[in-house]
Amino acid sequence: MFKRIDHIEIIPTDFERSITFYTEILGFTVKQRMAVPAAPLEEIAYLALGDTVVELMRVTDATITQVEPWGTGxxxxxxxxxxxxxxxxxxxxxxxxxxxxxxxxxxxxxxxxxxxxxxxxxxxxx
Missing domain, CATH: 3.10.180.10 (2,3-Dihydroxybiphenyl 1,2-Dioxygenase, domain 1)
Structure with a gap:
């Protein structure tokens, strides 16, 4: 019934910087990139590494959250x-x-x- 994880979504603080990090440093390739007219979502980029995909999401006025390494979630x-x-x-x-x-x-x-x-x-x- 369930086949695999299709993708993981990340909302970065700097969309272009994150694309550069994942592609130029970690070797992901841009599978697809497109504008999305669905505020607050502005643009998405699907980055592939093998059969794994990360979806970067450009969001208007994204809030910065604190990452707690041993918190739930x-x-x-x-x-x-x-x-x-x-x-x-x-x-x-x-x-x-x-x-x-x-x-x-x-x-x-x-x-x-x-x-x-x-x-x-x-x-x-x-």
């Missing part, structure tokens, strides 16, 4: 990496330092980074 998305050490070395070279980790958890490794709005992104090597 949505916590973060996770990106699978082939090699944690190489991924972190690449990100550090782009000015993005891990906010946590890396740590080894049994046969896997885990670390966290933050996007340009401070939203957490887990990196996981299986």
């Amino acid at each position: 949505y916590r973060m998305m996770a990106l699978e990496v082939d090699n944690m050490d190489e991924a972190l070395e690449y990100l550090v070279g782009k000015g993005i330092n891990p906010s946590w980790g890396p740590v080894t958890l049994g046969p896997s490794k885990r670390a966290e980074i933050k996007d340009c709005d401070g939203f957490p992104i887990e990196l996981r090597q299986w």
Whole structure:
């Protein structure tokens, strides 16, 4: 009945900066981008990484919310990496330092980074 997560929605503070972060740093591609005449929603961009999609939403006068790392609700998305050490070395070279980790958890490794709005992104090597 349920097949997969279709997409995750993010309302960034700076729409263009977020598109740049996800495409130029993390390797997403712009699958579709369009204006949406449905106030307060102004524009959306679907960004694909493999068969995963993030929908960025440009919203008029979006309010900034405080991210509480151990509060209830949505916590973060996770990106699978082939090699944690190489991924972190690449990100550090782009000015993005891990906010946590890396740590080894049994046969896997885990670390966290933050996007340009401070939203957490887990990196996981299986």
